[in-house]
Amino acid sequence: MTTVWFGNLTIKQLKERHNLSITDEEIEELEKYRSDKVKLKENTFHIYDVPESIHVKGDLAKTKILDILGKYSGEFKYRIKIYEK
Numbered sequence: 814m815t816t817v818w819f820g821n822l823t824i825k826q827l828k829e830r831h832n833l834s835i836t837d838e839e840i841e842e843l844e845k846y847r848s849d850k851v852k853l854k855e856n857t858f859h860i861y862d863v864p865e866s867i868h869v870k871g872d873l874a875k876t877k878i879l880d881i882l883g884k885y886s887g888e889f890k891y892r893i894k895i896y897e898k
Contacts (some may be wrong), residue, residue, distance in 0.1 A: 820862020822868040825862060833885045841884055843881055848873040853898050865891075 824847060826841045827833070848857040856871035858878060871877045875897065 815858075817863040818864065818866065818868075822840045822860040822865070823847065823861050824860075830865075833888050835881070835885055839881045843877060846877055864894075866894045866896060868896045868898055 822830075823837070828835050828840065846857055848854065848859050851859060853859060853868065853870035856870040856873040857876045858867055860867050867878060868882045869878055875895075878895065
């Protein structure tokens with residue numbers, strides 16, 4: 814079976830979709846690591862729209878995602894998978 818992912822969400826779009834209380838400073842910090850491109854460079858991540866998921870490459874980017882978004886895990890409307898590349 815093949816999985817296909819579509820879309821490109823920003824942190825602000827993720828915040829709005831889930832009504833997260835993440836701060837503007839945290840959004841700015843995460844945006845330093847977010848990539849619009851699907852082919853990830855080291856220490857970047859991409860947020861797909863369908864199915865909603867985060868693909869991350871590199872320990873630094875993974876740590877930032879988990880440290881910042883992890884604080885708001887109880888606010889997400891549903892689970893989002895994180896895939897390591």
